[in-house]
Amino acid sequence: MYQETTVNFQIPYLLMEYRLLTLVLMVGTMQMQKIGNVIVEIYHILELVVTCGGSYQSPIDIVTTGASQQPVQPKIYYKNKASDVGYEEVNTPYTKEYEGEYSSIQVLDASGLVVRYYAKQFHIHTPSEHTIDGKHFDLEIHFVHQVNAIQDEEQDCNKVKNSLTVFGLMFTESASATDYEAFKPWFDQNMTGEVESFDLNDFFQKMTDSTYYHYDGSLTTLPCSQIVNWIVFYQPLPISTFQLNQFRATFADSTAFPLKQNNRPIQHLNGRKILKGTALTAGVTEIPDVQSSQACLLLLSIVMGAFIL
Template sequence: MKVYVTQEMVCTNNFLIFVYIVTFLPIQLVICHGNIYVDDGGPKDWPNKYPQCGGNRQSPINLPSICDALRINNYGNFRRSKTFTKKPNNVKVSVTDHGVEIKPTYEYGEQVTITGGPLQDTYVLEQIHFHWGSNNSVGSEHTIKSKVYALETHAVHYNFKYGSFKNAINQSDGLLVIAYVYYPQWITKSKSWNLLTKQFVYMSDTNTTESDITGFPALTDILPPFDSNYYTYSGSLTTPPCSESVTWIVSGKPVPISTVRLRALRGLYGIQPGAINNFRPVQPLNGRLITVKINEAEYILKCIFGRIL
């Protein structure tokens, strides 16, 4: 007889039952991991352990309608490195205590960089990660007009002049996060998400927390480039230590994602409890300025005629 021990049994108070099973029966053991969104009171208690989490420039926030924010149209276009349109040699996928992280690597140690727009410096891509919920009504960290989305992607960058993420994290201009929110749709096309979905299912089935993907497409597939219709504001990391060193750029155009891909993400809960409902609630704005760039034609169509109609 083989008994399957769940994380709930191991990680809660059923210790005597667990000891009995370990002593007398063969088992398939599930590893117990932490969950920063539940352990020690979750996000509301982070400031007790990480003081910056109680600061005045915390993220995420509720964003206004792009028609109601302060428009600044003199931002130039973003300038992205050629690696942004180049296929990576490898993509490492890691399931952590706060979700899933992917990290592309390129030959000759090439980096993915971005500058321009509201940015004064060049920023280097460090990693990409995701926030999602147990159902389609929750998941995103940022909200738009108080609307919650099913998923949010963060592309985390550090300022090139500091040399590394570690050196940049405590600098006021140290980090950049480019974010996208997603809404569920029955069918969507994306080679990146096809590969990730298969990998998530494989990792769930094999209880694996790290794996590699080869043949991943250029990052333009998973991080659609834009030069307009976005928000920017000064904020923080949304996980401890909540460093207030982030320039946020949030796309104002929600992206569709299929329900199959969302289910694959949710399936990772079986190997890591932090891999579901891994979102921080919105934080107070505390007088911060949110600006948007939206070109004139988009503004007229969406914000003038759209409201009239």
Template sequence: MEKLAKQVLICSLLTALVFLSCPLIMSHEVEDESEFNYDVKSEIGPFNWGHIKPEWSLCKIGSMQSPIDLLNERVQIVSHLGTLQMNYQPSNATLKNRGHDIKLGWLAGTSFLQINGTEYVLKQFHWHSPSEHTIDGRRLDLELHMVHETPSGQTAVIGILYKAGRRPDPFLSLLTNHLKAISNSTGAEREVGVMDPRLVKIGTSTTLYYRYIGSLTTPPCTENIAWTMLKKVKSVSKEQIRLLRDAVHDDFDANARPLQPINNRLVQLNKPKDHR
């Protein structure tokens, strides 16, 4: 009887470990470009992502999907979310052509974002053109996603919107030669040396930002992602946008997922009391 009890206990522990490990495995974005694309008419396009693999079913049935339209009429203005708590440090980084986007991976794990006492380590940047999120239905020219994760697999993303203009983005300017070097083939990866994420210049204590709970915008469309979207739109040159798009060989002129239903989710705009 004691032996049977031990066997049951071991099986229970193994089962628990499997369930605990699943979110960690499935929460990450898919790296293989050939498995999906952004062509809405394609069999592997965004309207069919949820049918391609069972583990991607949230892309079809999820109720907290991203991106969304940040409609001002629907947004709740608050001041209690506080300033963005970021501790970013320079780190060695690598640039990779993932076929569906360009990813800048941070290697040291020394930069983090803090939300409600939880530290999310900065893992990677990637870009979407045009923007995935919209403001009052208006789609911008580019969107940067700064992806952070905890050791347990929780994810938080800071999103920044860009409008094409005369001024190039200073951070992207540092990557120009590296982007050209990896533009020839999907999967190409290149060391870019030490980069400083602070050069993105997210803002000060008076920065306005939207906060809502959403999902990854690529398969497997994992939910319960803490989204922070900066309200201020930054500038990027048309040449920089073209370079990002030319480097991505997916035979489609965009890598932005269509808007998803909000489904009565709470969308907040944090406006500090001292903001004018």
């Protein structure tokens, strides 16, 4: 079981401040024609500082007693099965992440509208980033989905409210849990960067309680854009000690995370409403595949990678 620590270094954010200080000091020694570029970089870093201090930041502590009831979510069912698509590992020193072309789902946004999203990537945080009634969990997986309406190659996904929906699934260490077949390819030493896909539905079908909590928030990594429609599931799934330790070993040699934890600290709610609902996970719903936007896929890679710069 995860034990809360009293010290929580957030090295990547400290590195961002260090970059700003270094750039300021460099101005006095650089040639005049380069000062303009430095000023632009300083402005960009200051912009990140302001965004990461916004009022709609994630993760949050979900206080269940204060949540308002929301209508039932549409069925969570991904049309594509294990033989349909491949998953490519993204090399990042701060998480275990896979990207691929998946099928779409229909999701309620925080305003109660049904919007079509399609899954783009998933990655892990250990311990969990969100807490429920003050409690951390051993692992949290984020399934990142992009809104179907963003098709324009020139459109910036990072500036469209609720352009992303992220499912947060919690996992708790269990001595009796069996290993997930879905996780095994993540740690296959013979893997060449792309692995045979698996059925994302497996995680949701294992839930006996599909209660979720829903709120408007942000990316938990730089640039902290406040564009995320968060759906955090209440029931943790069991994970074996062996597989949990495999995930934790991802950070064994990480200099960015000396405590071997890659979770962002809890952010203030700032008056936001938390909604409560139930997702339908049983049965089969045929949802047509959608055309992906390569521009937004590239942006997602940049957004997740920016955390380590």
